[in-house]
Amino acid sequence: MCQFTSLSGRLAAVWLSACLACYVAAPVAAQDASVNPGINRSYENPDVERLQASLEGERRAIYMYRHAIVAALGLQEGMAVADVGSGTGFITRLIAHQVGSDGRVYAMDIAQDLLDHVVSTADAEGLTNVVPVLGDQHTTNLRSESVDVVLVCDVYHHFEFPFDSLASIHQALRDDGLLVIVDFERVVGLSADFQLNHVRAGKGTVTDEIKDAGFDLVKEIPLMPDQYYLVFRKR
Numbered sequence: 001m002c003q004f005t006s007l008s009g010r011l012a013a014v015w016l017s018a019c020l021a022c023y024v025a026a027p028v029a030a031q032d033a034s035v036n037p038g039i040n041r042s043y044e045n046p047d048v049e050r051l052q053a054s055l056e057g058e059r060r061a062i063y064m065y066r067h068a069i070v071a072a073l074g075l076q077e078g079m080a081v082a083d084v085g086s087g088t089g090f091i092t093r094l095i096a097h098q099v100g101s102d103g104r105v106y107a108m109d110i111a112q113d114l115l116d117h118v119v120s121t122a123d124a125e126g127l128t129n130v131v132p133v134l135g136d137q138h139t140t141n142l143r144s145e146s147v148d149v150v151l152v153c154d155v156y157h158h159f160e161f162p163f164d165s166l167a168s169i170h171q172a173l174r175d176d177g178l179l180v181i182v183d184f185e186r187v188v189g190l191s192a193d194f195q196l197n198h199v200r201a202g203k204g205t206v207t208d209e210i211k212d213a214g215f216d217l218v219k220e221i222p223l224m225p226d227q228y229y230l231v232f233r234k235r
């Protein structure tokens with residue numbers, strides 16, 4: 001064990017332990033309060049019909065590119081996938097078709113009304129592999145090591161406690177599992193006012209947060225204007 005006997009040695013020890021305390025405390029302090037209070041107001045008691053009209057509108061890039069977004073996940077039959085922040089579930093249903101009846105899609109959201117809608121629309125398509133999971137701003141409630149891929153599509157900037165959500169996603173992924181983030185670019189001077197006002201952080205900050213949570217960036221897939229598609233692997 002290292003002992004400090006001189007005054008300068010003791011000062012060095014104090015400085016070192018203060019630095020270590022800051023390093024360890026930083027992520028915890030960031031979770032003391034929501035990083036974006038109010039951003040999920042419209043999802044607390046969602047008007048499902050109105051949300052469906054806006055999320056599944058032909059002018060929304062994510063809806064227009066939905067098949068490409070799912071194709072780029074590289075899914076195989078039998079895989080288990082979590083659609084974190086599944087919203088009205090149009091992506092969940094596309095994933096369900098890809099993984100087949102031996103696979104599973106966990107439609108995870110914070111709004112029970114949205115999950116009820118996802119289940120009824122999946123039933124209407126005869127899908128038997130969609131499992132709803134209600135979570136909150138701190139946990140996805142996905143079981144430990146239960147999924148191969150997690151998709152977070154237009155949802156990362158809705159995470160109010162990103163360190164908690166990322167920790168929950170990390171434990172839900174199997175070894176070498178993939179986390180895919182689709183979100184808005186946010187570049188001051190270039191991005192539209194909507195993006196600058198609505199989205200908390202740009203791609204660089206998001207990437208740093210995800211790396212700090214125990215993931216490695218594998219690749220970026222250029223797919224859509226104004227939005228990025230990042231693939232991370234659980235470290």
Ligand SMILES: C[S@@+](CC[C@H](N)C(=O)[O-])C[C@H]1O[C@@H](n2cnc3c(N)ncnc32)[C@H](O)[C@@H]1O
Pocket residue numbers: 040043055062084085086087088091108109110111114135136137138152153154155158159160165
């Ligand atoms: C903009 S919508 C995107 C829905 C869907 N992924 C899509 O692209 O159409 C954001 C969704 O994230 C959900 N959400 C917000 N915070 C969340 C969290 N911490 N964990 C999971 N879902 C969350 C909301 O309830 C809402 O359904």
